[in-house]
Amino acid sequence: MADAGTLLEPLIPALRRFAYALVRDHDAADDLVQDTLERALSRWTLRRPDGDLRAWLFAILRNLHVSSLRQRQRRGPHIDLDEAPPPGIAATQESGLEMQDMLAALDQLPEEQKSLLLLVGVEDLSYDDAARVMGVPTGTVMSRLSRGRQRLRSILEKGLETGRTTLLRRVK
Amino acid sequence: MIGEDELQAFIDDRLDGERRAAVEAHLAAHPELRERIAAERRQRALLRAGLQAKFDEPVPDRLRIANLRAARRGLRTRAWTNAAAAAAIFVVGATAGWFAGGIAPQALPTAAAPTASVADGATAAYRTFVVEVAHPVEVGVQQEQHLLQWLSKRLGRKLAAPDLSRFGYRLMGGRLLPGGSGAAAQLMYDDASGRRLTIYVRAADGTETAFRFRKEGDASTFAWIDQGFGFAVTAMASREELLPIAEAVYRGFGS
Numbered sequence: 001m002a003d004a005g006t007l008l009e010p011l012i013p014a015l016r017r018f019a020y021a022l023v024r025d026h027d028a029a030d031d032l033v034q035d036t037l038e039r040a041l042s043r044w045t046l047r048r049p050d051g052d053l054r055a056w057l058f059a060i061l062r063n064l065h066v067s068s069l070r071q072r073q074r075r076g077p078h079i080d081l082d083e084a085p086p087p088g089i090a091a092t093q094e095s096g097l098e099m100q101d102m103l104a105a106l107d108q109l110p111e112e113q114k115s116l117l118l119l120v121g122v123e124d125l126s127y128d129d130a131a132r133v134m135g136v137p138t139g140t141v142m143s144r145l146s147r148g149r150q151r152l153r154s155i156l157e158k159g160l161e162t163g164r165t166t167l168l169r170r171v172k
Numbered sequence: 173m174i175g176e177d178e179l180q181a182f183i184d185d186r187l188d189g190e191r192r193a194a195v196e197a198h199l200a201a202h203p204e205l206r207e208r209i210a211a212e213r214r215q216r217a218l219l220r221a222g223l224q225a226k227f228d229e230p231v232p233d234r235l236r237i238a239n240l241r242a243a244r245r246g247l248r249t250r251a252w253t254n255a256a257a258a259a260a261i262f263v264v265g266a267t268a269g270w271f272a273g274g275i276a277p278q279a280l281p282t283a284a285a286p287t288a289s290v291a292d293g294a295t296a297a298y299r300t301f302v303v304e305v306a307h308p309v310e311v312g313v314q315q316e317q318h319l320l321q322w323l324s325k326r327l328g329r330k331l332a333a334p335d336l337s338r339f340g341y342r343l344m345g346g347r348l349l350p351g352g353s354g355a356a357a358q359l360m361y362d363d364a365s366g367r368r369l370t371i372y373v374r375a376a377d378g379t380e381t382a383f384r385f386r387k388e389g390d391a392s393t394f395a396w397i398d399q400g401f402g403f404a405v406t407a408m409a410s411r412e413e414l415l416p417i418a419e420a421v422y423r424g425f426g427s
Contacts (some may be wrong), residue, residue, distance in 0.1 A: 006236035012235055018227045030232060031325055102215065117343055120184060121216045122223055127181075140227035142177045149183065150211045156215070 113148030234328030242400035290402030309345030334424025376402030
């Protein structure tokens with residue numbers, strides 16, 4: 001069997017991208033990826049050898065993200081010492097205001113639509129793999145995808161009509 | 173007839189030629205729908221393009237599988253091997269040593285380079301913060317648990333603060349620093365007379381090296397690499413004073 005490191009390393013850039021789009025904070029995103037990789041290593045022998053490794057990792061990451069969202073809801077808003085966004089970085093990496101608007105609009109979607117748009121539209125997971133990651137039937141994936149994309153479009157269009165200020169980044 | 177599922181697959185470029193042509197024909201006949209689908213395709217392209225920079229970033233050290241594994245292995249085996257490893261490492265240290273200056277670089281063992289760079293980082297950080305009066309540490313010892321959790325998370329390695337009270341040093345707190353291509357942690361201690369000592373940790377190449385000693389001005393440093401991490405203990409102290417402390421720190425990082 002191929003070594004876990006050899007199989008995992010090439011997938012890390014995609015995991016970082018997915019995590020960043022979900023949490024919109026560079027350090028918090030890498031924390032999430034680190035937790036994901038640690039969990040994957042500790043359960044390496046339990047994974048289904050015929051299953052798609054990428055889908056399995058995205059599923060771990062997304063589950064960790066969802067449970068930390070739930071925790072945060074229970075505890076109320078909480079700012080960690082290292083959670084303050086590093087100044088300047090976001091602006092250089094998300095090219096342009098249009099991109100900022102896009103990510104801000106994406107943040108307004110419910111988690112299950114947001115994750116799905118990223119898994120399918122950016123990470124190129126098949127509809128079946130995306131369904132496995134989200135733990136829903138493929139039919140649900142298709143209808144959520146449709147609803148999510150239309151909602152994203154209407155958020156962006158509303159933003160353009162009423163001016164950019166309505167799309168201020170959601171305060172975490 | 174064209175269903176919503178097929179429109180989604182069209183947006184994702186996942187239709188074969190025939191179905192794709194059918195969707196295109198349908199859209200040509202329905203301008204409003206065509207506009208909607210075109211907008212959603214643009215959104216998808218914009219999102220991909222915008223996130224590409226994140227994908228292209230180099231992966232930080234703390235996410236490298238070798239480092240994550242070293243940390244895991246460390247947690248499992250440390251308790252058993254610490255005593256033996258500590259004994260062995262000092263034997264190697266005594267023969268290999270670290271001769272700062274005087275000996276040509278090629279005469280040094282190859283493992284010296286990462287250790288030297290850890291020692292460099294540790295000494296620079298020591299010089300910067302040990303003289304700091306107002307803010308010697310970023311997080312104080314009152315929040316020790318938070319400090320250690322935070323630094324552990326950023327380093328990718330469980331970090332404990334070794335108890336150095338039998339040498340007269342108590343923990344003041346710590347801070348996060350840039351180190352190599354990732355983050356470094358500095359823990360600061362002081363004794364009753366206000367003398368300060370630092371422990372410096374960051375990811376480094378290599379599994380295990382001997383202790384390396386170096387003295388720069390008044391500051392003495394012992395540095396070593398263990399399972400993918402570099403450690404350094406720095407203080408205004410002689411080699412003889414610092415050695416037992418470095419030894420205790422080496423053993424202390426097992427917990």
